[in-house]
Amino acid sequence: MRLTLLLLIWSLFASAQQTFTVFDRNNSPLPDNQCRYIAIDSLNRKWFCTEFGLAIYDDNTWTVYQTTNSGLTDNSVKHVAFDAAGRAWISTQNGGVCVFDGTNWTSYTTANSPIAADYIRSVTIDRFGSAWICTIAGLSRFDGANWTTWNIGNSNIPVDHISRCVIENDTLRWLGTVNGGFSQMIRDTGFTTWDYLHQNFPDNSMNDLVLGPLNHLWMTCPAGALVNFYNGGWFTYNTLSSGIPTNSLNSLQFDSLTNIWLGTYDRGIVKKEGPVYYSWYTANSDMPDDNVFYTCIEGNGIVWAGTEQSGVVRFDESLWLGPKPVAEPSRLTLFPNPAHDFVNLRFDHARPDLVQLYNMQGQLIRSMHNLSAPVQRLDLTGLSRGCYLVRIAEGTRIERKTLIIE
Structure with a gap:
């Protein structure tokens, strides 16, 4: 008792x-x-x-x-x-x-x-x-x-x-x-x-x-x-x-x-x-x-x-119980950033199912599917200057990066 x-x-x-x-x-x-x-x-x-x-x-x-x-x-x-x-x-x-x-x-x-x-x-x-x-x-x-x-x-x-x-x-x-x-x-x-x-x-x-x-x-x-x-x-x-x-x-x-x-x-x-x-x-x-x-x-x-x-x-x-979680490095690198007509996406230890580009109003602008190569090029031709959000999905794991277009 x-x-x-x-x-x-x-x-x-x-x-x-x-x-x-x-x-x-x-x-x-x-x-x-x-x-x-x-x-x-x-x-x-x-x-x-x-x-x-x-x-x-x-x-x-x-x-x-x-x-x-x-x-x-x-x-x-x-x-x-x-x-x-x-x-x-x-x-x-x-x-x-x-x-x-x-x-x-x-x-x-x-x-x-x-x-x-x-x-x-x-x-x-x-x-x-x-x-x-x-x-x-x-x-x-x-x-x-x-x-x-x-x-x-x-x-x-x-x-x-x-x-x-x-x-x-x-x-x-x-x-x-x-x-x-x-x-x-x-x-x-x-x-x-x-x-x-x-x-x-x-x-x-x-x-x-x-x-x-x-x-x-x-x-x-x-x-x-x-x-x-x-x-x-x-x-x-x-x-x-x-x-x-x-x-x-x-x-x-x-x-x-x-x-x-x-x-x-x-x-x-x-x-x-x-x-x-x-x-x-x-x-x-x-x-x-x-x-x-x-x-x-x-x-x-x-x-x-x-x-x-x-x-x-x-x-x-x-x-918090146990050791504090030492930060893990990001799996996505954007270069060049800021960018102009294109941006390269390098995937470290990741092969995403989907890459999406959104503007800051939440509108989907570009998407890429079933990516296998460790480096991919995303075409930015015709997009206005400003901030954009790159979103990658691998299974249930989501990662986001900010992209600047000049």
Whole structure:
């Protein structure tokens, strides 16, 4: 009887303390299973940016904001940032920026303000309280009264599509772009850009940009992997130069021990611990999705991951039993990447049944079947510039890579 009771207690404890806890539409109020971004506020509440609204979770209670019950102007939420007053600056795909103070909502769109576009990628707040708003049509700054926009028509900014802005000090900013390289902005007029064509920079697009220890800039790229940039030089952590399992990265976060946590396109959650990489994904763990858009680290070390199709995952590494899974190298290499008229696909230890090329809207563009040779050429003639997704399937195993066409 005592043994049975102990086993029951242990069973209840184990079920409550899971390495991976999934929150999705089936088991929680999360409004959509695609979660693009996660932020944690000063009250330790988690803000989940989904494709069908904004969800806030305080570890007990959920609050969901959508266009039908709040001042949110668009349900496709891409990013959230907090200012010194605790107000949330919420980036949307078609509704500009929404500012929420916990009670009141204010929106800035092209219909009511000089903001550059209604599609907002992210917002950064500087120490003066100005909002630096990254849009698909330029970089806008709003100081509470005045608007300023930098675009290719009025400045030397490399492209209009800006993904991230990092403020290093009052006069120095760093910009990540989509298809325009990586740019340094000095004061309000000076731009210096590093790109693939002119400096052989690893990628022309940056999904995430973080100012790390010793003022080194770290960036994740859709095809150029993890880049550490400092004082005009850089080192790329890719599948050739390191043990990183994939070159297709979405996001990065530093934990309290300066380990780097990566959200990847095809290897789930990756942890860089010094020179060693660990990967938790569908093939080696209970991680439900290989495509992780964003990872966010709590003060207690808990990792929160927003996924493409499986909602939000709470990952407690301390409960992982056995050796941590050292990352396995990717089985697919794309070269050249960026590409023009064609791309070569090299399969390492794999003979896929199917190769598919998708655009970023999820439309199937090309497909190849029953591949036997270790290297295949995929024709790209006639395709527009931009980001594409290469998907290979071998039995039940799926792998994805990002392809840039220039």
